[in-house]
Amino acid sequence: MPPPENKPVVDRTPFTLKVYQALAAALDMNGTRKIILxxxxxxxxxxxxxxxxxATLGRGHQLRLVAPEEIEAAxxxxxxxxxxxxxxxxxxxxxxxxxxxxxxxxxxxxxxxxLAHSAGALPVDLAGSGADFAAGCTYKYLNAGxxxxxxxxxxxxxxxxxxxxxxxxxxxxKPFAFELAYAAAGGVERMRVGTPPVLAMAALxxxxxxxxxxxxxxxxxxxxxxxxxxxxxxxxxxPSLKLVTPRAHESRGSQVSFAFDGGYAAMQALIARGxxxxxxxxxxxxxxxxxxxxxxxxxxxxAEILKECVRGEVWREPxxxxxxxxx
Ligand SMILES: Cc1ncc(COP(=O)(O)O)c(C=O)c1O
Numbered sequence: 648m649p650p651p652e653n654k655p656v657v658d659r660t661p662f663t664l665k666v667y668q669a670l671a672a673a674l675d676m677n678g679t680r681k682i683i684l685x686x687x688x689x690x691x692x693x694x695x696x697x698x699x700x701x702a703t704l705g706r707g708h709q710l711r712l713v714a715p716e717e718i719e720a721a722x723x724x725x726x727x728x729x730x731x732x733x734x735x736x737x738x739x740x741x742x743x744x745x746x747x748x749x750x751x752x753x754x755x756x757x758x759x760x761x762l763a764h765s766a767g768a769l770p771v772d773l774a775g776s777g778a779d780f781a782a783g784c785t786y787k788y789l790n791a792g793x794x795x796x797x798x799x800x801x802x803x804x805x806x807x808x809x810x811x812x813x814x815x816x817x818x819x820x821k822p823f824a825f826e827l828a829y830a831a832a833g834g835v836e837r838m839r840v841g842t843p844p845v846l847a848m849a850a851l852x853x854x855x856x857x858x859x860x861x862x863x864x865x866x867x868x869x870x871x872x873x874x875x876x877x878x879x880x881x882x883x884x885x886p887s888l889k890l891v892t893p894r895a896h897e898s899r900g901s902q903v904s905f906a907f908d909g910g911y912a913a914m915q916a917l918i919a920r921g922x923x924x925x926x927x928x929x930x931x932x933x934x935x936x937x938x939x940x941x942x943x944x945x946x947x948x949x950a951e952i953l954k955e956c957v958r959g960e961v962w963r964e965p966x967x968x969x970x971x972x973x974x
Contacts, residue, residue, distance in 0.1 A: 662763060662784045662797035664813060667696045668838050669780035669799060671812030673728045673757040674708065676805070680727035681708050688715040688735040693761055697730065715740060719747060726756045733771070734764035734900030737927045739892040741900050745776040752777060763787060767858070768901035769867045773800055788901060788937060789858065791851040799838050806834040815840035861939065869938040870901040873946055877903045877934065880950035885957045891931065902935045911974065913962035920956070922949045926974045
């Protein structure tokens with residue numbers, strides 16, 4: 648467990664609002680610079696929130712997007728905030744947080760990390776890498792259930808001075824004094840917004856209990872072994888699927904993704920057979936590996952079922968092409 652001063656704040660707001668809080672505070676800290684640097688592998692909500700924040704601030708900020716592999720070279724003294732997702736939601740490609748944060752800081756850039764596909768999947772050393780802000784979900788690899796609350800991390804060195812853009816009553820220094828004027832709570836508590844959803848918090852607490860007994864390094868080792876097995880078994884059976892996840896362990900998260908033209912329909916066929924992955928446009932079939940409860944035998948079975956769906960041409964059946972709102 649991290650030391651208490653490094654604990655993130657968890658409240659009712661979804662990740663999307665947490666990242667807004669983080670980016671607003673980060674821009675505030677770097678008042679004279681105007682460029683937010685992100686990459687095309689960032690999750691759309693992060694980018695949309697940046698666009699909205701830029702419009703609200705009206706101070707001429709710009710969102711600059713480069714390819715993920717170009718992000719390091721794009722760091723310069725012009726950049727206010729480096730704003731990226733550690734593990735790419737589509738490909739599973741992982742950025743080197745320590746290296747990028749160090750380079751960013753050397754150039755006076757504040758960092759905001761999206762940990763949606765990192766938390767619970769791999770060791771994340773926010774304190775060691777010196778990251779300034781981070782936000783993440785608990786409903787993915789932390790297994791806290793659909794819609795579970797998000798978290799926000801503010802480096803302890805900033806926590807007493809950052810400005811909360813969403814200055815809700817739960818982030819007030821004395822919420823139950825019901826004062827008419829806002830006064831920020833001390834530390835990261837100021838980033839709370841409103842009343843927490845107690846039922847969802849209870850589910851989150853139950854999932855976090857498990858994490859107290861688990862060593863994240865063991866989780867990571869198992870995740871990588873499951874990923875290696877999935878890659879080799881799928882590549883052996885389905886040569887038409889193109890692996891888009893890096894093979895190198897240090898360069899990937901806990902998912903394995905394949906590009907395939909019929910990816911949407913093939914994923915629907917897989918789901919109908921009990922293998923639950925998802926499809927990410929334009930052509931990515933994503934299989935997230937939750938090492939806490941997934942077995943090697945299930946990986947083997949999933950590869951067999953995938954073969955049936957792809958090589959057996961099951962995916963061509965019209966019923967699997969019907970587009971659902973959630974993919
Ligand atoms: C990388 C990443 N960031 C952010 C989000 C969005 O978070 P939320 O819908 O909880 O606000 C997701 C959702 O899948 C994601 O994958």
